[in-house]
Amino acid sequence: MKLSRIPLLGRVGIAIVLGxxxxxxxxxxxxxxxxxxxxxxxxxxxxxxxxxxxxxxxxAIGELGKGAGRLLAITALIAYLSTLFSGFFTYFSCQAVxxxxxxxxxxxxxLDTIDEGLVEPFFTVAMPPVMEVMTALILSFCVGxxxxxxxxxxxxxxxxxxxxxxxxxxxxxxxxxxPLYIFGMFLAISISGQVYSVIMLFLKxxxxxxxxxxxxxxxxxxxxxxxxxxxxxxxxxxxxxxYFTALGTxxxxxxxxxxxxxxxxxxxxxxxxxxxxxLCATIHLAGSTMKIVGxxxxxxxxxxxxVDFATFIGFIFMLGIIMIAAPGVPGGAxxxxxxxxxxxxxxxxxxxxxxITLYIAVDSFGTACNVTxxxxxxxxxxxxxxxxxxxxxxxxxxxxxxx
Numbered sequence: 001m002k003l004s005r006i007p008l009l010g011r012v013g014i015a016i017v018l019g020x021x022x023x024x025x026x027x028x029x030x031x032x033x034x035x036x037x038x039x040x041x042x043x044x045x046x047x048x049x050x051x052x053x054x055x056x057x058x059x060a061i062g063e064l065g066k067g068a069g070r071l072l073a074i075t076a077l078i079a080y081l082s083t084l085f086s087g088f089f090t091y092f093s094c095q096a097v098x099x100x101x102x103x104x105x106x107x108x109x110x111l112d113t114i115d116e117g118l119v120e121p122f123f124t125v126a127m128p129p130v131m132e133v134m135t136a137l138i139l140s141f142c143v144g145x146x147x148x149x150x151x152x153x154x155x156x157x158x159x160x161x162x163x164x165x166x167x168x169x170x171x172x173x174x175x176x177x178x179p180l181y182i183f184g185m186f187l188a189i190s191i192s193g194q195v196y197s198v199i200m201l202f203l204k205x206x207x208x209x210x211x212x213x214x215x216x217x218x219x220x221x222x223x224x225x226x227x228x229x230x231x232x233x234x235x236x237x238x239x240x241x242x243y244f245t246a247l248g249t250x251x252x253x254x255x256x257x258x259x260x261x262x263x264x265x266x267x268x269x270x271x272x273x274x275x276x277x278x279l280c281a282t283i284h285l286a287g288s289t290m291k292i293v294g295x296x297x298x299x300x301x302x303x304x305x306x307v308d309f310a311t312f313i314g315f316i317f318m319l320g321i322i323m324i325a326a327p328g329v330p331g332g333a334x335x336x337x338x339x340x341x342x343x344x345x346x347x348x349x350x351x352x353x354x355x356i357t358l359y360i361a362v363d364s365f366g367t368a369c370n371v372t373x374x375x376x377x378x379x380x381x382x383x384x385x386x387x388x389x390x391x392x393x394x395x396x397x398x399x400x401x402x403x
Contacts, residue, residue: 007250008175012360015183020199022183023190031191034184036121041181042349047127048169049339050136053322055166056336057137059159060283060324061144074384075276078377079284080320086216086286087316090293093212095307101204102301133343137318170335178356185353198354205298206362212294213287213369217376220286224376228383230266238266239375246368252281259371266375268382276381280374285323287369288333292319295358296341299351315344333366334359 006014023031131139147156189195217236225232242259246252256278263273293316300307318340323333334356341347341355359366 008178008360008363011179012182012357015179016186016357019183019186020190020195023187023195026187026191031187032120032122034180034187036123038181038184038188038349038353039121039124041177042352043125043127045174045338045352047129048166048174049342050129050131050133052166052170052336053133053136053339054140054143055159055162057140057321057324058144058147059156059163061141062147062156062159071275071381071385072279075279075377075381076283076324078380079280080324082220082284082286082373082377083289083320083323084316085219086289087293087319089216089219090209090212090290091297091309091312091316093215094208094294094297097208098298098301101208102201102298133339136339137343167332170332174335178360181353182357185350185357201298201302202358202361205295205358209291209294209362210365213290213365216286216290217369217372220373220376224379228379230379235266235375235379236372238262239372242375243368243372246371247364250364250367252285252367252371252374255367255371256281259374263375263378266379268378269385272382272385273378276378277374280377281371283324284374284377285333285366285370286373287366289316289319289323290369291359291362291366292334292337292341292355295355296345296347298358299347299354300345303351311344315340318344 143155143159147159150156186195186198189198218232221232221236224230225235239259239262242255242262245258246255259281260273260277263277264270268276293312296315297307297312299305319337322336322340338352338355341352347355
């Protein structure tokens with residue numbers, strides 16, 4: 001069986017196990033080979049992150065503006081609010097749970113020593129980014145908003161092609177080499193003697209996030225049920241085929257046909273469902289946001305970094321915008337989010353590597369949460385569009401009676 005045919009999660013799992021085992025007996029020179037690769041890969045990530053921001057966010061903002069319309073604007077707003085709720089719900093829930101379960105964290109100085117001494121790379125290649133992350137964010141907003149006011153499509157088309165290039169880099173370079181990067185990271189952690197602490201962190205945090213994502217879905221459908229007057233649990237049950245399909249595909253885009261079918265079965269107008277579901281597959285990533293916020297908070301506890309709520313407020317609001325532009329490839333959301341994780345939370349390369357590993361470990365569950373929640377938004381949009389149509393009919397009938 002070709003390695004490329006193994007799902008990303010499977011490759012990451014193999015990399016973790018091999019890294020842990022190999023670190024028990026590997027000589028230092030062998031570990032330094034992978035330390036060299038990790039140094040090069042980490043520097044490349046630092047270089048490409050601003051370009052990922054510009055290449056993804058700029059055309060996404062331009063498309064939302066170009067496709068101006070009341071229905072699109074309302075859908076995008078609801079998706080963004082859902083993402084924000086997911087972020088803050090995760091933050092407060094984890095704040096209540098993590099202090100009780102994440103005790104005896106990792107020795108951060110030991111990990112620093114790994115990078116600087118015992119398994120230092122044979123050489124490094126500096127890859128300075130073309131701009132700072134915040135510069136890239138501001139540039140993306142300015143250019144993206146500017147595109148919405150232009151009559152022509154030349155600049156928008158150019159940024160769409162840049163997005164295709166960035167997506168290709170993520171799909172063909174970053175994602176395939178991630179398992180090797182994770183192998184090198186766990187090889188270093190195993191040599192440091194901290195592997196047990198890291199594995200226990202992973203298991204505890206993944207369990208918490210799994211429970212929270214089920215609760216999030218229930219809340220989303222309860223809100224939709226209150227707004228629409230429909231049975232939320234029946235609607236959620238109808239969406240289960242989409243949930244389980246997403247578990248297998250780990251792709252919101254690949255699950256669209258099933259999500260659309262389930263949504264229509266929930267008595268959503270087919271025209272509304274056909275508009276809302278593909279759009280939300282791109283811009284509504286509440287499950288992905290939950291994972292990133294939950295894992296980031298866990299690593300701060302684990303490394304003994306003080307948690308500042310004010311910092312997380314800005315982080316969650318920015319993360320919601322980043323998620324709108326995240327590419328639809330496995331692991332794409334965490335790749336797009338690295339920029340704000342580094343710039344706002346100040347995570348080190350070692351912590352970023354652990355974030356990526358945690359995220360991919362439950363990637364399919366985040367995707368399943370995303371697409372199932374799309375069904376709740378479709379219910380709300382169907383209700384809103386129905387009320388608008390009834391209002392128009394009432395106005396027409398009123399004008400007819402006056403005449």
